[in-house]
Amino acid sequence: MSERLLATAAAFAGGIAACAVFAILALLLWLGLPLWRDPALLISLAGSSWNPAAGEIGLASMAAGTLLLAASALLLAYPCGLLLALSTLGLAPRPLAAAMRTLLALLSGIPTVVYAFVSVWLLVPWLRDSLGLGMGYSWLAAALTLGVMLTPTVALLLSGALSPTFTRLQAAGDALGLSRVQLLLWVVLPAERRALLSALLLSSGRAVGDTLIALMVSGNAIWLPANPTEPLRTLTAHIAITLAADTQSQAYAAIYAASLLLLAYVALVHFLTASLSDESAHRH
Amino acid sequence: MNPRTVIERTVVALSTLLAAAFAGLLLLILGFLLMGAWPALNGRLLFGDAPAWPALSGQVPVWDGLWPALAGSLMLVTLAIGIALPLSIAAGIHQAEYARGRRGRLAYTLVDLLAGMPSIVMGLTGFMLILLLRNILPEANTSLLLAACCVALLVLPYLVQATRVSLHQLPAELRLSAQALGLSQSQAILHVYLPAASPGILSGCILAIGRALEDVAVILLTGVVAETGLPGSLFDKFEALPFFIMVTAAEYRDEAQLARAFAAALLLMSLSALLFATARQLQKRSLS
Amino acid sequence: MHRKPVAAAFSGLLALTISLPVLAADIDVFKGLSGKLDIAGGTAHIPVVQDIARQVSKSNPAIRISVTGGGSGVGVQKVGEGLVDIGSTGRKVSAEEIARYQLKPFHFALDGVAVAVHPSNPVKDISLEQLRDVFSGKTSNWKALGGADAPIHRYGRDEASATREVFVGKVLGKDTAPAAKTTLVSSNGAAKSAIARDKGAIGYLGMGMLDQSIKPLSVGGHAPTQQNALSGDYPIVRGLYFNTKGEPAALPAAFLRYLKTNEGQAIIRNHGYIPAF
Numbered sequence: 128m129s130e131r132l133l134a135t136a137a138a139f140a141g142g143i144a145a146c147a148v149f150a151i152l153a154l155l156l157w158l159g160l161p162l163w164r165d166p167a168l169l170i171s172l173a174g175s176s177w178n179p180a181a182g183e184i185g186l187a188s189m190a191a192g193t194l195l196l197a198a199s200a201l202l203l204a205y206p207c208g209l210l211l212a213l214s215t216l217g218l219a220p221r222p223l224a225a226a227m228r229t230l231l232a233l234l235s236g237i238p239t240v241v242y243a244f245v246s247v248w249l250l251v252p253w254l255r256d257s258l259g260l261g262m263g264y265s266w267l268a269a270a271l272t273l274g275v276m277l278t279p280t281v282a283l284l285l286s287g288a289l290s291p292t293f294t295r296l297q298a299a300g301d302a303l304g305l306s307r308v309q310l311l312l313w314v315v316l317p318a319e320r321r322a323l324l325s326a327l328l329l330s331s332g333r334a335v336g337d338t339l340i341a342l343m344v345s346g347n348a349i350w351l352p353a354n355p356t357e358p359l360r361t362l363t364a365h366i367a368i369t370l371a372a373d374t375q376s377q378a379y380a381a382i383y384a385a386s387l388l389l390l391a392y393v394a395l396v397h398f399l400t401a402s403l404s405d406e407s408a409h410r411h
Numbered sequence: 412m413n414p415r416t417v418i419e420r421t422v423v424a425l426s427t428l429l430a431a432a433f434a435g436l437l438l439l440i441l442g443f444l445l446m447g448a449w450p451a452l453n454g455r456l457l458f459g460d461a462p463a464w465p466a467l468s469g470q471v472p473v474w475d476g477l478w479p480a481l482a483g484s485l486m487l488v489t490l491a492i493g494i495a496l497p498l499s500i501a502a503g504i505h506q507a508e509y510a511r512g513r514r515g516r517l518a519y520t521l522v523d524l525l526a527g528m529p530s531i532v533m534g535l536t537g538f539m540l541i542l543l544l545r546n547i548l549p550e551a552n553t554s555l556l557l558a559a560c561c562v563a564l565l566v567l568p569y570l571v572q573a574t575r576v577s578l579h580q581l582p583a584e585l586r587l588s589a590q591a592l593g594l595s596q597s598q599a600i601l602h603v604y605l606p607a608a609s610p611g612i613l614s615g616c617i618l619a620i621g622r623a624l625e626d627v628a629v630i631l632l633t634g635v636v637a638e639t640g641l642p643g644s645l646f647d648k649f650e651a652l653p654f655f656i657m658v659t660a661a662e663y664r665d666e667a668q669l670a671r672a673f674a675a676a677l678l679l680m681s682l683s684a685l686l687f688a689t690a691r692q693l694q695k696r697s698l699s
Numbered sequence: 700m701h702r703k704p705v706a707a708a709f710s711g712l713l714a715l716t717i718s719l720p721v722l723a724a725d726i727d728v729f730k731g732l733s734g735k736l737d738i739a740g741g742t743a744h745i746p747v748v749q750d751i752a753r754q755v756s757k758s759n760p761a762i763r764i765s766v767t768g769g770g771s772g773v774g775v776q777k778v779g780e781g782l783v784d785i786g787s788t789g790r791k792v793s794a795e796e797i798a799r800y801q802l803k804p805f806h807f808a809l810d811g812v813a814v815a816v817h818p819s820n821p822v823k824d825i826s827l828e829q830l831r832d833v834f835s836g837k838t839s840n841w842k843a844l845g846g847a848d849a850p851i852h853r854y855g856r857d858e859a860s861a862t863r864e865v866f867v868g869k870v871l872g873k874d875t876a877p878a879a880k881t882t883l884v885s886s887n888g889a890a891k892s893a894i895a896r897d898k899g900a901i902g903y904l905g906m907g908m909l910d911q912s913i914k915p916l917s918v919g920g921h922a923p924t925q926q927n928a929l930s931g932d933y934p935i936v937r938g939l940y941f942n943t944k945g946e947p948a949a950l951p952a953a954f955l956r957y958l959k960t961n962e963g964q965a966i967i968r969n970h971g972y973i974p975a976f
Contacts (some may be wrong), residue, residue: 154540234436240657309419397527432831664888
């Protein structure tokens with residue numbers, strides 16, 4: 128009797144957790160129906176001109192903004208994260224490495240809003256007044272903030288992924304007379320290419336999903352920046368801003384499309400990561 | 412010099428430099444926040460001019476103090492974890508102990524997808540749901556309860572994963588001995604596996620609390636407001652620390668309010684640091 | 700009753716109360732009422748609502764007033780969907796909005812939209828044509844306006860803002876699109892703090908929001924004062940509204956009635972707006 132009860136309760140809860148994704152997807156698809164039915168609107172969605180008053184609801188600038196910001200933030204966060212991961216694994220002397228892990232955990236625990244807040248009051252004025260780089264609120268400011276925020280997370284992710292292989296190979300490395308840096312660089316990293324790639328994918332998901340930093344630091348102009356000192360707008364920030372529109376309007380409908388675009392990206396990242404780990408499972 | 416040696420030395424030098432830079436960054440953030448918060452760090456920080464005890468319980472409204480935002484955040488997190496925890500432990504048990512084969516893999520995939528979902532999309536969903544619900548229940552509104560449900564959904568995947576992984580990592584001997592003792596599967600799960608997995612679940616839970624505490628994008632759409640005082644019921648609007656920080660960063664009334672936002676950032680940071688320290692202690696204990 | 704300790708907290712408002720002897724009874728419009736009153740929308744309204752919320756909580760703790768911004772668009776949307784009791788807007792709601800949501804607007808104050816720059820900026824006056832060129836993106840250096848040789852940093856608002864709608868309507872007209880490269884801020888308060896921090900800034904905000912931290916420009920020779928806005932000399936003017944869905948219920952009705960009392964009008968004036976009664 129209780130056997131059945133627990134199994135049913137667990138299956139029920141599992142069902143809820145699993146169905147949430149479908150429910151969200153279905154809701155967005157259903158609410159966006161007026162968009163999918165109207166070919167002219169669909170074409171407009173793919174354009175880069177956003178002027179709801181004139182029936183133009185192009186999301187291309189925002190989609191590009193999301194990709195630009197995420198890519199540039201990762202360009203900072205990934206190499207830095209990798210170097211920090213290597214240093215916790217063995218490049219730093221042992222007591223220092225333990226302190227570094229604590230530091231990384233502390234940094235990764237700082238709330239996003241705190242990073243954004245410090246950026247608004249420290250980085251933005253510095254870029255604008257001391258360096259004279261435009262208005263301060265810009266692609267550059269957002270990319271630096273997001274990059275710094277992601278670095279500790281990337282480092283912890285990578286050090287978690289690399290440490291089993293490193294520990295396993297350490298004795299062999301010692302026997303061959305390899306230094307720790309040699310072992311890490313020329314043996315562990317090449318062996319863990321897939322783990323490196325899947326960590327990159329995973330953190331790109333976080334970079335794309337960030338709302339707060341983009342909203343508070345990027346300037347939010349609907350505009351494709353010609354250089355990093357200019358403002359940009361991401362899909363997530365666009366959703367947050369456009370929520371103020373009339374719920375029945377085309378502009379509001381466009382945020383369902385923006386949400387679906389974001390979900391599509393998350394799904395893509397997930398399946399790429401999954402196929403990577405599948406292949407590595409086959410290999411072993 | 413051998414080019415490989417050059418690379419090796421550069422990597423060592425760079426990684427040391429970076430480590431120092433990030434340690435400096437932490438100090439910079441702390442120092443900067445402390446400096447900005449200094450004028451607000453006094454006895455009036457939480458309650459303004461209101462008397463502390465009556466204000467604590469909401470009998471006297473607090474203006475110009477952080478208490479309503481802090482209390483709102485704590486209530487939100489407690490509710491959200493209260494909703495998510497039982498659900499996700501059950502779902503984690505389902506995935507680790509019952510779900511098999513393709514259906515099991517599908518369940519993993521969906522929960523992982525939920526984990527990757529941008530929080531603003533989750534908030535949007537909650538807001539649209541309440542609009543739809545109002546057709547049946549005209550009294551339904553954005554509120555503490557709705558926000559807690561949406562935040563629960565946000566942290567659910569972390570908790571499910573923590574439960575699933577902790578159960579998977581139990582030593583095989585434990586399972587064998589439970590079976591050898593003739594325990595039924597439900598007895599084994601409830602009385603042996605779950606208690607053994609609890610440190611892992613607990614540390615996942617603490618990370619989930621941190622995630623719930625810092626979220627803004629979800630509550631932005633589901634019931635947080637700039638000013639209201641302590642919520643009187645689950646169906647009231649509420650204030651929250653991260654939202655206060657975000658709003659005040661853009662539009663502060665006066666220097667005193669801005670200093671309070673700095674103090675709020677410091678407070679939020681200390682709360683997360685405390686949570687992370689606890690989680691690490693638990694992880695260490697569960698490993699040893 | 701927790702009147703005593705709380706009352707001490709609001710010395711500024713207390714002074715206001717003492718200076719007008721008839722006021723003792725004004726707050727009594729809330730007497731006997733209880734429950735919650737949720738207000739959202741226009742950001743120029745926030746200081747007024749916050750002040751009233753404090754007054755009310757002092758005399759009648761059974762009433763809970765929540766205040767949040769978002770812009771006038773949010774005000775219309777939220778009150779229209781019935782999610783808040785009062786939606787504030789910095790413009791008159793359109794006939795279409797009234798018809799769709801059965802909105803009942805309550806005009807309570809007049810506000811000019813000021814153009815402001817950083818206090819260190821030497822520019823004092825700007826014509827409507829120059830303003831159009833700046834916000835459409837044609838002019839992008841302060842030199843063209845008689846200032847230093849430095850780029851102009853434009854600050855604007857998003858589409859939910861009535862301040863933007865009124866400003867763009869009066870300055871750019873229908874045919875000129877606002878410059879895309881404009882940093883967007885989320886409220887009147889945010890516009891003020893952004894301009895105060897940026898030496899190259901120009902932006903627009905409700906006159907009620909002006910203070911020493913930013914420098915308002917006269918437009919076409921007319922100083923940005925509420926008197927000039929009232930007389931029609933200053934060209935960019937809008938009304939501030941509180942909207943309810945249908946006839947207001949007891950609590951929102953008391954709130955609107957309170958605005959009309961001497962005390963309510965004093966609060967409106969105190970925040971730099973001209974009462975519309």
